[in-house]
Amino acid sequence: MKRISVxxxxxxxxxxxxxxxxxxxxxxxxxxxxxxxPRTMNPHGSDADANLSVMANFFEGLLQRKAPEGxxxxxxxxxxxxxxxxTWKLYLRKGVRFHNGNPFTAEDVKFSxxxxxxxxxxxxxxxxxSIASIDIVDDYTVVIKTKDPIPxxxxxxxxxxxxxxxxxxxxxxxxAEVKPIGTGAYKLVEWVKGSYVKMKANExxxxxxxxxxxxxxxPITESSTRFAALASAQVELVSGVPVELYEKVLENPKLDVIxxxxxxxxxxALGNKPGSPWKDIRVRKAxxxxxxxxxxxxxxxxGHAAPAAQVPDPPTIGYNPExxxxxxxxxxxxxxxxxxxxxxGFEITLSGPNDxxxxxxKIAEAVAKYLAKVGxxxxxxVKPKSIFFPQVARGELEFYLIGWFDGTFDMxxxxxxxxxxxxxxxxxxxxxxxxxxxxxxxxLLEPTGSIVDREKRxxxxxxxNKMAMMxxxxxxxxxxxxxxxxxxxGKGIKFQPRPDRWIVFKEISK
Amino acid sequence: MDLRPxxxxxxxIYIARRLTQGVVVxxxxxxxxxxxxxxxxxxxxxxxxxxxxxxxxxxxxxxxGLDRPFYIQYTRFIANAAQGNFGKSFVSRVPAFGLIxxxxxxxxxLATSAIFISFxxxxxxxxxxxxxxxxxxxxxxMAGSLFNISMPTFLTGILLIMVFAVYxxxxxxxxxxxxxxxxxxxxxxxxxxxxxxxxxxxxxxGMYQLAVLLRLTRAGMREVLTEEYIKTAWxxxxxxxxxxxxxxxRNALIPVxxxxxxxxxxxxxxxxxxxxxxxxxxMGNLLLTSIYESDQPVIVTYIMLAALIILSLxxxxxxxxxxxxxxxRYD
Numbered sequence: 001m002k003r004i005s006v007x008x009x010x011x012x013x014x015x016x017x018x019x020x021x022x023x024x025x026x027x028x029x030x031x032x033x034x035x036x037x038p039r040t041m042n043p044h045g046s047d048a049d050a051n052l053s054v055m056a057n058f059f060e061g062l063l064q065r066k067a068p069e070g071x072x073x074x075x076x077x078x079x080x081x082x083x084x085x086x087t088w089k090l091y092l093r094k095g096v097r098f099h100n101g102n103p104f105t106a107e108d109v110k111f112s113x114x115x116x117x118x119x120x121x122x123x124x125x126x127x128x129x130s131i132a133s134i135d136i137v138d139d140y141t142v143v144i145k146t147k148d149p150i151p152x153x154x155x156x157x158x159x160x161x162x163x164x165x166x167x168x169x170x171x172x173x174x175x176a177e178v179k180p181i182g183t184g185a186y187k188l189v190e191w192v193k194g195s196y197v198k199m200k201a202n203e204x205x206x207x208x209x210x211x212x213x214x215x216x217x218x219p220i221t222e223s224s225t226r227f228a229a230l231a232s233a234q235v236e237l238v239s240g241v242p243v244e245l246y247e248k249v250l251e252n253p254k255l256d257v258i259x260x261x262x263x264x265x266x267x268x269a270l271g272n273k274p275g276s277p278w279k280d281i282r283v284r285k286a287x288x289x290x291x292x293x294x295x296x297x298x299x300x301x302x303g304h305a306a307p308a309a310q311v312p313d314p315p316t317i318g319y320n321p322e323x324x325x326x327x328x329x330x331x332x333x334x335x336x337x338x339x340x341x342x343x344x345g346f347e348i349t350l351s352g353p354n355d356x357x358x359x360x361x362k363i364a365e366a367v368a369k370y371l372a373k374v375g376x377x378x379x380x381x382v383k384p385k386s387i388f389f390p391q392v393a394r395g396e397l398e399f400y401l402i403g404w405f406d407g408t409f410d411m412x413x414x415x416x417x418x419x420x421x422x423x424x425x426x427x428x429x430x431x432x433x434x435x436x437x438x439x440x441x442x443x444l445l446e447p448t449g450s451i452v453d454r455e456k457r458x459x460x461x462x463x464x465n466k467m468a469m470m471x472x473x474x475x476x477x478x479x480x481x482x483x484x485x486x487x488x489x490g491k492g493i494k495f496q497p498r499p500d501r502w503i504v505f506k507e508i509s510k
Numbered sequence: 511m512d513l514r515p516x517x518x519x520x521x522x523i524y525i526a527r528r529l530t531q532g533v534v535v536x537x538x539x540x541x542x543x544x545x546x547x548x549x550x551x552x553x554x555x556x557x558x559x560x561x562x563x564x565x566x567x568x569x570x571x572x573x574x575g576l577d578r579p580f581y582i583q584y585t586r587f588i589a590n591a592a593q594g595n596f597g598k599s600f601v602s603r604v605p606a607f608g609l610i611x612x613x614x615x616x617x618x619x620l621a622t623s624a625i626f627i628s629f630x631x632x633x634x635x636x637x638x639x640x641x642x643x644x645x646x647x648x649x650x651x652m653a654g655s656l657f658n659i660s661m662p663t664f665l666t667g668i669l670l671i672m673v674f675a676v677y678x679x680x681x682x683x684x685x686x687x688x689x690x691x692x693x694x695x696x697x698x699x700x701x702x703x704x705x706x707x708x709x710x711x712x713x714x715x716g717m718y719q720l721a722v723l724l725r726l727t728r729a730g731m732r733e734v735l736t737e738e739y740i741k742t743a744w745x746x747x748x749x750x751x752x753x754x755x756x757x758x759x760r761n762a763l764i765p766v767x768x769x770x771x772x773x774x775x776x777x778x779x780x781x782x783x784x785x786x787x788x789x790x791x792x793m794g795n796l797l798l799t800s801i802y803e804s805d806q807p808v809i810v811t812y813i814m815l816a817a818l819i820i821l822s823l824x825x826x827x828x829x830x831x832x833x834x835x836x837x838x839r840y841d
Contacts, residue, residue, distance in 0.1 A: 037799065040602045047559045119573040121603065123559035125566045174604050192696075193602075193612060194791030194799075195686060220684055220789045221799070224668055228683040232675045355802065386804035390552030393567070417561060427563025 025236060029214040030493070030510060032503060033226050035240035037194060037219030041180040043161035044115055044122040049407075052159050053502035054217065057199060058099075059161035059182030062090055062109070063154065067507045068260075069315065070409070070499040072155065076104060076162055076183065085149040085450055086132070092140040096206050098164040099180075099187045106136040111165035113144065121173065127160060149450040151457060155408035185210045185506040194219070199505070210506040217503075230255060230486055236493060239503060241484040243302045243358060249486045256489045260497040262481040263315075263405035265308045266357055268350075268367065269418070269475055271398045271434030278348065278399070282340040284473040286333040288326045290374040291367055297479055300362045305479035310469050311404055311414065313480060315499070317454070318411030318461030323469050325477070333374045345375030352401035353385040358481050364401050392433030395422050400433060403481070407500065411461050412448050419474050420445055441468055525829060532821045539817040540591070543810050544584050551804030553600045574600070591814070597807040601800070606807040610793055610815060615695045616686060617785070617792035621777035623708050624716035629770055632720045636727025636766075637759060640735065643728075651724075658721035667714040667787035674710060682707050684789040711788040715781055719773050723766055730762030768827055775823035779816035 025031055036050035043059045046052070062077035076096060081089040096104040115121060117128025130150060135143045146153060164181050171179075180188050185207070186199035197217040203209045218235060220226040223242040229235045231252060241249055241257070249255050270287065272279045278287070297305045309325040312318050337343060350368055354361040361382045368378040378399070382388075391397055406414045421437035422429035444464050451457045468474040483501055487493050494509045558570040571577045575586070590597065596607040635655075639648040658666075675683035687703035689696045698704030734740060735758055743753045782794035789795070793812060800808040 039803075042603065045603055046601075047561075119557065119570045123557065125558050125570060126561040126563065129566055177602060177604050192689075192791060193609070194789070194795050218685065218789070222787050222789065225671060225684050225787055225789055228671045228676050232679055232683055234675075234682055234684070384551075384802065386551035386802060390555045393552070393555045413561065422564070424564040427565060430561070430563050430567070 026214070027510060028212060029216070030212050030237065030505070030508065031216045031218060031235045033218045033220045033229050033235040033238040034503065035219070035221060035223070035226065037221065038191075038197060038217075040177050041188065041191060042121060042177045043163060043180065043182065044112075044124055045177060047123040047159075049501055053500075053504075054197060055161055055180070055182075056184070056502050056504050057186040057215070057506070058180040058184045058188060059163070060184050061158045061160050061162065062092075063157040065158045065498070065500065067496040067498045067504070072158065075158070076109075077157070080154060082154070082452065085452060086145050086147075088144045088146070088153055089137075090142045090144065092142065093206065094140055096183050097204060098167070098183050099202065100164065100167055102164050102166055104162065104164075104183055105139045106142045107139075108162055108165045109142045110134045110136055111168070112160070112162045115163065115168075116160070121176070124160065127156065149452065151449065151452045152408040152410035152413055155410055159407060186215060189214075205506075207506070211509040212505055215505050227486075230488070233488060236488045236491055237495060237503075237508075238486050239483070239501065241486050243304045243484070246302065246304065246484060254489050256487050258485040258487065258495065258497060259304070260483045260485075260499070261306055261313075262483045262501070263313045263499045264357075264403045265311050265313060265405065265477060265480050266305075266360075266363065266401065266403045267308065267311055267475045267477045269397075269400050269402055269434050269436070270473070271436050272438065273398065273435065276398070277340070277342050277346045280340045280342075281471075281473065282336040283342060284476075285326060286336040286340070286374060287371060287376065288473055288476045289329045289336070290333040290376070291370045291476065291478070292328045293325070293478055294328065296363055296366050300359050300366055301479065301482075304358070304482040304484060306482070308477040308480050310465055310477055311418075311475060312411045312465070313405060313499075316406060316409050316411050317458050318415075318465050320462040320465045320469075322462075323466055330370075330374050337374060337376075343375070345377060347377045347379060348399050349381050349397070350378040350399050350401070351381040351383070351388065351391070351397045353388040354382040356385040356388075357401075357403045360401060360403075363478065367401070392431055395429075395433055395435045397433045401478075402433070410457075411465060412445075412457070415441075415445055415461075415464070415468075416449075419468065436474065438472060438474070441472065441474070521832065524832070525825075528825050528828065532825060535821060536814065536817055537588075540588065540810065540814050541584065543813045544587065545580075547804070547806045547809050548580065548583075550801075553804050553806060556803065557600055587810070591811075596811040596814075599800075599805050599808045601803050601805045601808075606805075606811040609796065609808060610812055611694075613791060613793045613796050615697060616790060617778055617781055617794060619698060620708065620711055620715060620781060620785070620790055620792060621774060623712035624777055624781075625719065625770060625774050626716075627712055628716035628720035628723055632723030633727045633759075633763070633766060636724045637731055637754060639724070640728045640731035641754070643732065652728075655721035655724045658717050661717070663714060663718070663783045664787060666717050667711070667784060670710045670714055671787070681710050683710070686791055711784050711790050714787070715777060715784040719770075719777070722773070723769065726766050726769055727759075727762060730765060731758060734758045734762045768831060771823055771827045775820040778819055 038051050038054040039046045040051065043055045060075045062075060063072050064075035065071065066073050076093050077090040078093050079091050083089060092106060092109065098104060113131055113134050116124040119125060122128060130146050132145045132147045137143060162183065167181050168176055178191060185202050185205045187202050189198040189200050191197045199215040201210050201213045220229055223245065226238050227245050230238045249257050270278055270284060277283050293307050297303065297307065307325060309323045310320065350364055352360055352364040364380060364382050368380050371378045404414060416428050417431050419432065419436060419441055420428040421442055422432050422435060448460055451460055483497055485497055487495060492510055496507065554567050554571045554576060558567045575583065587597065598604060599606045599609055602609065635651055639651050642648055671683045674681040685707055686698045687707035688701040689698050689704055690700045698708055740753065740758055743757050781792060782798055785792045785794035786798055797809065797812050
């Protein structure tokens with residue numbers, strides 16, 4: 001007995017000692033845990049939102065998007081003109097300096113855009129290759145000409161970050177991958193891969209110094225550990241709260257939950273190979289109606305999703321509010337299958353990633369079960385994203401689950417990429433993973449590339465979208481995800497999530 | 511008969527043979543993982559960016575030499591690897607070897623602490639249990655060790671986090687804490703925060719080994735304790751501590767030490783799960799991220815390195831064993 005009490009005492013002593021070491025996080029500092037570690041500090045080295053999000057603190061584009069709606073605002077360019085279909089004339093902001101003291105000028109813009117097409121350092125090959133020429137008019141005026149008309153060119157400028165020509169060329173390329181020199185609101189203090197990224201405020205920032213002076217960004221990939229870090233007050237804000245832990249966070253009196261409808265929609269891409277049952281529009285409708293999306297949202301997403309009737313989200317140009325979901329109706333689905341001559345059903349392979357979207361594998365399983373109820377035998381083929389996406393890129397699949405949102409807020413690019421027939425020469429259909437091909441859609445889509453007028457563009461894309469979703473059932477839409485964040489209560493953290501899920505620290509105050 | 515260890519010709523041949531075998535195994539490992547990870551995903555899709563056209567993807571494929579036939583890619587990799595150049599990571603575009611070595615200290619410190627904990631506790635408890643195998647307390651310990659062996663690391667880690675970090679709030683749930691850099695080595699041993707961060711992951715990682723070492727020590731001790739010379743020692747009236755530790759444990763320890771050495775390599779190479787749960791910035795964590803992103807150069811380099819470590823430790827243990835125990839023959 002005596003020994004046990006000694007042990008107990010020792011334990012308590014150790015406990016108090018250890019708890020004393022947990023330092024409080026200062027008022028002008030913030031510690032944030034994110035679900036994905038940054039891959040590189042090279043602003044063009046990754047086009048994944050998780051990386052762009054971190055880069056947005058060190059670097060800036062010519063334009064920027066701001067919370068909460070993600071609207072475009074001037075950044076390193078004060079304004080731009082679009083005199084003809086191919087030309088973009090940009091007027092740069094004067095008096096901006098990079099973290100190393102170099103002034104930001106037209107030379108840097110030219111350098112940064114040219115760097116995009118170098119596969120050794122860039123994942124923005126497509127943007128880089130679409131540019132025909134970059135002309136410097138004077139130190140603060142640049143004219144960019146594109147090879148083809150790109151109506152969404154300006155919409156993309158917030159994620160094309162400007163680098164300092166002089167230091168990037170002078171430094172070893174490896175160093176540019178780890179030590180960022182930008183014009184952004186924060187400077188890098190230290191990046192220990194897999195551990196943290198520490199940043200401090202750029203006091204000379206052109207918008208004025210940010211309110212939070214010190215930032216520690218901690219990647220914690222395991223979601224339960226991320227929750228533990230928040231619950232034990234080691235971090236103050238976390239992104240990517242899994243739906244299974246939502247209730248737990250709500251129950252905790254010290255935590256607050258912040259949710260935001262995500263831009264990303266989850267949908268099923270269905271091929272239309274000649275001779276396959278699913279080329280028949282009745283079969284496509286039947287498959288659509290066989291899926292009980294409300295139940296998926298309630299049971300699998302635990303309420304953290306909103307039903308989708310189309311792929312783009314409301315702020316995207318081309319979103320059409322007139323498109324409605326086909327209601328869940330298994331009887332009608334069976335009737336349609338019978339009409340089409342598939343009373344006894346058929347077999348189809350349903351592919352999808354199992355490590356990419358919220359509950360992706362479970363959703364695919366549910367879809368297979370719903371289809372089985374109307375007699376369609378869907379063989380499940382879910383796999384890691386590193387295997388799944390290359391198959392999409394090669395167009396090898398017949399039916400798959402995927403998620404999408406377009407960073408440019410313009411559906412045109414998405415349709416060219418996902419729905420246009422695969423065309424290696426013209427560069428269309430690069431992620432049309434089922435080899436879907438419909439000449440009506442192709443012919444309607446192609447001229448939209450040169451429509452720049454916003455209202456006209458909106459109208460044309462809305463019509464196209466409606467036809468694709470209601471008459472052709474190019475895709476079977478499921479739902480829009482929800483982004484879930486959690487913060488420590490009572491710390492006065494003011495945080496507004498962004499539609500692109502980026503965490504931009506100059507937008508946070510405490 | 512002279513039983514003192516000596517470096518004989520037979521032994522030199524034995525060592526040479528073991529080394530040659532090692533090189534062959536390394537080559538085989540590299541070939542296998544090269545084949546597997548070539549078909550497990552296509553890095554070009556990520557490398558070229560989401561919006562790249564088919565032509566742009568082909569351009570990138572060419573730029574990285576991924577369009578070349580398999581055997582050319584492989585021989586080029588081996589030729590470069592022989593010179594210490596393992597290629598650049600597709601994801602972070604810096605040398606893969608550097609990326610791994612940067613994470614090496616974290617993993618070594620974790621594995622060392624884990625092996626230390628499991629050795630001290632495992633042997634200690636093993637001796638304790640062996641003395642009175644049927645005492646109730648010792649039966650509990652034995653049952654507990656069975657529990658340890660059967661419990662998945664993942665669960666152990668999460669439970670420890672829940673109890674010590676979330677409910678008791680005495681230990682941090684993730685990361686390495688403050689570190690001090692000495693030369694290239696970033697160590698967490700020298701700060702209080704570093705040590706508190708080490709406790710939970712080290713326990714989680716060492717848990718399985720602890721149980722194995724405990725059972726091994728107990729078995730060894732029980733056998734040795736029945737030997738005549740131990741009975742003699744007791745009969746001579748030697749103090750119990752001397753009999754147990756000097757005479758019995760010493761002899762029971764040989765297989766335990768061998769096991770510890772072999773396990774150490776595996777702990778370094780396969781601490782993946784523990785590192786992931788605790789967001790420990792070590793090599794295992796890097797490997798998992800790299801697999802998710804099909805970062806071939808990092809994966810292949812990592813596996814080669816892991817194979818090298820395990821092989822070297824095996825060879826060293828074998829040689830030492832042979833050296834220490836002259837009864838071992840080298841055929």
